[in-house]
Amino acid sequence: MGRTVLVSAGHSESDPGAVGNGYVEARLAVELRDIVARKLRSAGVNVLTDGMDGRNDPLSKAISLARTADVAVEIHWNASNGAGHGIECLAKPNLKPISKALAGAVANATGLVLRGESGWKSDGSGHHKKLGFCEAGGVILEVCFIDNSRDMAAYVANKSAVAQNVADVLAAYASRSAVASGRTGNAAPATKPAADTSGYRHVLLRRGSFNASVGQVQRRLVALGYRVGVDNDFGAETDRAVRGFQRTAGLEVDGVVGSRTWRALFD
Structure with a gap:
């Protein structure tokens, strides 16, 4: 597969991000990034990461990599003093399709609700200003609310399915045309998925799923x-x-x- 996917972990070793229910955002993001990246590499996808095996490099590296990747996603957790819940992706309007697909992938695994427009929100919406990763052409995936106990219980119980679903979406978009993914560049031919379905049967699919x-x-x-x-x-x-x-x-x-x-x- 010729196209390149960036999987980035939000925050860094010096910036832990949000905390709640005994969890730290930066650690959760690194863990999920590493799992997704390994799944993508096992599937033959060209993967970039801002660190690996528990390491999390500064945001500046993620932004630099996002400018070169065909598909770029940065993993985050949301927080709202325990009042918010659900999944959303922040991105420019041209990346609305992949944003909805990524949010839907998490929803299919966890059963959590989609926020915004079927999981997509403009990167400038609400309290958000210009976000460097989105300005570089990336999607910020807010997996759920770290300070909502139900959100976190749903994520922890379905972590493996979340990682698989997110990897499936990214692999599928890596094989699509530049127009379909919202990015520019030369598209690689689509790869043929394996015939074995044993690894997919835990995935709940419905209209809007993309993987x-x-x-x-x-x-x-x-x-x-x-x-x-x-x-x-x-x-x-x-x-x-x-x-x-x-x-x-x-x-x-x-x-x-x-x-x-x-x-x-x-x-």
Whole structure:
């Protein structure tokens, strides 16, 4: 895969960020960054990081790397004196699609709500001013609220799924065209996902999901005779096909690919 993905951890070793419920934002961000980066490298994606194995370099390095990457995301946690909850991504309007996909990936894993416009907020909204990482063309992923105990419980219980879903979205966008990702540069050809679905069946999929597991479902639906494109994007066409399959299989027709629909599709 020729395109480059930057996965950055918010804050740094000298700036811990927000704290709450016994957690420190910078440490959480480094841990999740390292897990996502390893998953991407295992999938053959060209990955840049602002440190690795627990190290977190200054923001200036992340901004410099973001300017060179085709896809750039910086991991953060939100805080609001215990009053806020949910997931959001901060980015320029041209990066709204990938922002929504990343926020949706976390929501699919945790069940937490999406803030803003389906998980996207302008980088200049609310109390936010110009953010250096966003100005450099990156997306800031606010995983959840560190000072909300329910948010943190949902994240901790589903950390592995969060990391996998985020990695899936980034890998999928790395294989898409520059226009689709919102960045400029030459696109690499899309890679063919593996046929094995065992690693994806824990992922809850619904309209708005964008990751490699959606592509697995789409390929299976095509094999079963449904007319659906294979693009890793759970849009209206995929929703109709899933509902059609559920109806035929005698399942609840809700358009959501949960454990029962996964089993009916592949077992």
